[in-house]
Amino acid sequence: MKKPQPNARITPLRETWSQLMSSARSRAPQLRASLIGLGIGATVQGLALACLIPLFQTLIPQPNWLAALPWLLTMTGLMFVSMLIRWWAQGFDYRGDMVQNAHELRTALGEQLRRLPLEQLQGKRAGEVTATLLGNVDENLSYLLTVANMMAHALITPVVVALAALWFDWRMGLLMLLVFPALIPLYRWRRPAYGRGMQMLAEANERTSANILEYTQGLPVLRSACCTGENAERIQASFLHLEKIQIMGQKKGSKPNLILATVIELGILLVVVLGTLLVVQGSLNVAVLAALIVIVVRFAEPLATFVLYAKVIDLIEAALSKINAILRVKPLAQLTPAQFPQTHDVVFEGVIFSYANTDQPTLQNLDARLPTSSLTALVGPSGSGKTTLTRLLMRHADPQAGRVTIGSVDVRAIEPAQLNALISVVFQDVYLFDDTILANIRMARPDATDDEVQTAARAAHCHEFVTRLPKGYLTQVGDIGGSLSGGERQRISIARAILKNAPIVVLDEPTAALDTESEVAVQAAIDALVRDRTVIVIAHRLSTIAAADQILVIDDGQVVESGRHDELLMYAGRYARMWQAQKSAKNWHTGQCI
Structure with missing residues (x-):
């Protein structure tokens, strides 16, 4: 985990206010009005408490209830008005503005996730994103008004009382004004430490959330590998780290908090001592002192804990930082005017691409042409750039140099929704949502009818096994499709691609992890999918792409060989050696079985 540096910048309160109003979105006027209202309510309460001074003057030393009644009624009325405000x-x-604001903020974050370059999103753990969408949004809003109310009554109300006290005795009023604002420098002294602590706590919570989600999703693999204990230790380490951060925050804060509380208590005690001296000297009315003692005792606890309330500001600031870090990421630049290709040949021209935080280019001056309605296979060692090539076609990222075109149109000039509509993808690792089979297939085209979905399912050779399920197409597939076999998930994925009916199809080794029977069924489904389309296949098993229109051998980010299967074998280069190696491995396994 990356720890904040000791001299990390702490956001000024004015900037925090600006970020808070920005995060409030359409509810910003209501939030601003509520915060101002809390300030006004605290001011009115200060005026109400100031009424204690003239009220005590009418009661001490000789009670005059007739003179006291107007002040008593005024104080009661001001308290009632303060309560209403x-x-x-x-x-x-409680009117629902906060809930609506949280909904809008999460919706904005969701929309931003759809616009984010997937290269950047893939660098984030799912648990970290979940922590931002759920925890940080709640931290941003849930405690705000409660803490703002406490802070207003701990600071604004005493200052108003002190200003009112100037009218009755300028010495006591001035002394109180010197004591109460002392909170500001004390708060400024502690805020950097509180800010760093809240940042570290937010990161520890985020890491723990990511580890819990990763562990839960990976339990089947962990159990099969007998590693549940080791990974449970990883989660336990996250818990221990979180506990350490929390304990450290408490220990480091205890002594300064004691100092702050002592300073406030001494300040209040000074008011009482000086007032007593002035009464003894006969220059201060004892009734005024009695009223001030009641007032300062009333504010002793809120004033002493004011800086602790202010810690929540740093919690809110840490949440805002996480939210704004996502909202600030700019989507990939769109070339104008927008264009739409009329043909579907794919061309890579001088493409150079490096992933973030890497020095070595993944693709280096790569050139390739994939004709319309042809099948092109990409082969080569792991890490050679095959998958990166398809990701650039789908605009998960943009190359640093060169361009990718569809029908002679730069993909950067095609609007994202239209580009997505042009390409269907069948991944090796199929992701199904915890929904019905019908919904998972229809995802490719939400307006499709049930008959169209079933037609696509038949073409993908999955209608038969779906109808055998207890609820047929309304069967829930479970988390990530866990209730289905690998071959069944793959065929549903292909049905989704068939229903989409996109002119370009990307196949990322869809049969690599399947048994022979499932592979035959999936291959038949693929044959229906790729008919009359521009097809790109990432292949490791060379026997599956021997009939491809062209084969591109990629190594070290470059196309080192290209041609048909027979041509590449005759060339006796890299592809021929790969073919011979796989053929030898197959014969060796066969011999071992015999």
């Missing part, structure tokens, strides 16, 4: 201001929570 605070009740209205905190309505941001």
Whole structure:
């Protein structure tokens, strides 16, 4: 985990306010009004408490209830008005504005995830993104008004009382004004440490969330590999690290917090001592001192814990930082004017591409042409750039140099939705959502009828096994399609691609992990999918692509050989050696079995 540096920048409160209003989106006016309302409510409460001074003057030393009644009624009325204002201001929570704001913020984050370059998103762990969408959004909003209300009554109300006290005795009022604002430098002193602590805590929570999700999703693999204990230790290490951060925050904060509380208590004690001296000297009315003692005792605890309330600001700031880190990522640039290809040949021209934080290019001046309605196979060692080539076609990222075109149109000039509509992808590792089979296939074309879905399923050779299931097409497939076999998931994926009916098809070794029977069924489904389309196949098993229109041998980010199967064998180069190696391996296994 990357720890914040000791001198890491702490966001100024003004900037935090600006970010908060920005995150409130359409509810920003309501949130701003609620926060201002809490300030007004605290001010009115300060005026109400200031009424204690003239009220005590009418009661000490000789009670005059007739003179006290107007002040008592005024104080009661101001308290009632303060209560109404605070009740209205905190309505941001209970009227549903906060919930609506959280919904809008999560929706905005979801829309941003759809626009993000997938290369950047693939670098994030699923648990980290989940923590931002759920935890950080809640941290941003859930405690805001409660803490704002506490802070307003810990700071604004005492200052208002002190200002009112100036009217009755300027010495006591001035002393109180010197004590209460002392909170500001004390808060500024502690805020950098609190800010770093909240950042470290947010990162520890994020890492723990990611580890829990990874462990839960990987349990079948971990059990089969007898590694559940080792990975449970990894989660336990996350818990221990989180505990360490929390304990460290408590230990490091205890002494400064004690200092802050002591300073406030001493300040209040100074008000009482000085007031007593002035009463003894006869220059201060004892009623004024009595009222001030009641008031300062009332504020002792809120003032002493003011900086602790302010820690939540840093929690909110840490959440805002995580949210804004996602919202600030710019989508891939779109060339204008937008164009749409009329043909579907694919061309890579002088493509140079490097992944972030790597020095070695993955693709180096790569040139390739894939004619319309042809089948092109990409072969080569792992890490040679085959998958990267298809990702650039789908615009998961853009090359640093060169370009990728479809029908002579740069993919950067094709609107994202239209580009997605042009390409169907069948991955080796199929991802199905925890929904019905019908919904998983229809995902490719949401407006498709049930008959169209079933027609695609028949073409993909999955209608037969689907109808044998208890609920047929309404059967839930489970998390990541876990209730189905690998071959069944693959055929549903192909049915989805057939229903989409895109002119370009990318196949990422779809039969590599299947048994012989499943491979035959999936291959028949693929034959229906690729008919009359521009097809790109990433292949490791060379026997499956011997009939390809062209084979591109990629190594070290470049096309080192190209041609048909027979031509490449006659050339006796890299492809021929790969073919011979696989053929020898197959014969060796056969001999061992005999």
